[in-house]
Amino acid sequence: MVDATQLEFWLGKFQVLMMDYGVKILTALLIVLLGRWLAKKITNIALKLMTQRGVEITLSRFLDNIIYYTLLAMVLITALGQLGVQTASFVAILGAASLAVALALKDSLSHFSSGVMLILFRPFKVGDFVTVSGESGTVEAVTIFNTVLKTPDNQRKIIPNGQVYNSTITNVTVNPTRRVDVTVGIGYDDDIRAAKEVLEGLLAKHDKVFSDPAPLVAVSALGASSVDLVTKSWVNTSDYWTVYYALTEEIKLAFDEAGISIPFPQQDVHLFTNQAEQKE
Missing domain, CATH: 1.10.287.1260 (Helix Hairpins)
Structure with missing residues (x-):
């Protein structure tokens, strides 16, 4: 009690x-x-x-x-x-x-400080397509410690901000326009002028290719087995891959119709027989 x-x-x-x-x-x-x-x-x-x-x-x-x-x-x-x-x-x-x-937690604080720098200086923003630290994708989020990317095949990549800030950052979609470069080789026996006319015609009639700046078609190299021609044309950034894939296919079809060859590597194999074996 x-x-x-x-x-x-x-x-x-x-x-x-x-x-x-x-x-x-x-x-x-x-x-x-x-x-x-x-x-x-x-x-x-x-x-x-x-x-x-x-x-x-x-x-x-x-x-x-x-x-x-x-x-x-x-x-x-x-x-x-x-x-x-x-x-x-x-x-x-x-x-x-x-x-x-x-x-x-010095490593984590390094990522934190890098995150602060990325947010303040904004080399990219949510929605941009970038290549950082060897990874490419659309930016989904920039947190204090990590940057989150969504790859074109729908994977999620989480990259520590320290690696992002200390690597080369390529912002693919930051500018509204991009240049599409397509290189194609023709045979040394083919007519360069005719090939250039075909390429210029394809670029002129493509509805997504800008007329200003004007597209360029030029000889870029004299290769070991081909004369290399390059096309350079400007498009909206959102149309880049559409134009690139379309031009690549259209060039092959147009060259086939015009009788212009596209060389590919070949090897000639020479067989030598022993004369003594032939006599036997």
């Missing part, structure tokens, strides 16, 4: 404690709840403003997260100060802990 005197003593202690700290605890809880609500409200307003100003979605989301967590940290420090915690000491401890975590 609990002694009534002891119970009365502890109840008195509890009442004094509640009188001393109850208001502070309630105030701290209100600061946390109200501060969290206010932080969300401010970040939503900031995100809306950035969207209205046309800020790229990846950058706006990143800045939105930075604003929210910065405000939340300020709210927590204010609440701790209300409870009587020495915030200066708390900030010093937090800084020391952050340094220890930074040393332990």
Whole structure:
């Protein structure tokens, strides 16, 4: 059985404690709840403003997260100060802990810093087709630590931002137009002028090939077994592969109709027989 005197003593202690700290605890809880609500409200307003100003979605989301967590940290420090915690000491401890975590996670922080640079300088954005770190695909997301690509055959490639930022970045679709280069070889006995006329005619009638800048047809090399002709034409970036595949097929068909040959590697094999064996 609990002694009534002891119970009365502890109840008195509890009442004094509640009188001393109850208001502070309630105030701290209100600061946390109200501060969290206010932080969300401010970040939503900031995100809306950035969207209205046309800020790229990846950058706006990143800045939105930075604003929210910065405000939340300020709210927590204010609440701790209300409870009587020495915030200066708390900030010093937090800084020391952050340094220890930074040393332990230096590789991850390298990806983080690279992610920040990619988001701020924006060498590509969501929806661009890029080649980075030996991988090609459409950018699906740029997170703090990784860049996510979708390959043309619908695979997902997740590449650490450190590798992305430290490699050569080729943004294929950033410009509205691209040049289509198709090289084809003809035989040395074929008429170069006739072959060029065929190629120029194909380019002139192709509805997706621009007339300005004008397409170019020229001799690009005198190869070991062929005279190489190159066609250079400008198209919309979205039409690049359509035009490339169509021209490749149309050139072969047009050359066949015009009697122009397209050489391919051949080997002549000479057999030598032993004369002594022939006599036997």
